[in-house]
């Protein structure tokens with residue numbers, strides 16, 4: 001009697017042998033670097049400017065915003081690391097140098113000195129929105145190119161949205 005549930009035995013062919021993944025090709029790596037490098041740079045900028053806001057925030061919501069900004073900074077550093085290491089894992093370097101970040105970040109330089117908490121939050125949210133634009137570009141561009149890298153961008157997008165909500169809720173009236 002033949003067991004119809006038993007799948008036919010596969011013969012081992014050259015095509016079944018372990019091979020380099022799609023993500024290791026030079027073209028894919030270059031594309032991933034193209035989309036994730038701006039993400040890294042904006043997240044580094046967010047980490048730097050988030051610390052600036054953390055140090056200079058003032059007002060009735062001081063302690064809550066001061067502490068939350070440290071979380072925003074820690075998340076931005078972690079996501080920058082994740083995005084950068086995805087590029088490096090595919091074999092390419094990434095440019096997270098200070099001058100490159102300053103030259104290429106699309107965020108407006110926050111005001112110098114102490115800030116009322118609502119203004120400090122507005123500055124950080126503006127920076128987050130610029131980072132989110134770069135993340136959205138990466139999500140769109142990486143969809144066909146390399147879903148594993150797109151997944152990194154999607155995770156960052158989710159985190160940025162949550163941190164933005166936490167920050168915005170300190171100044172929202174409804």
Ligand SMILES: [Fe+2]
Pocket residue numbers: 054070
């Ligand atoms: Fe601190």
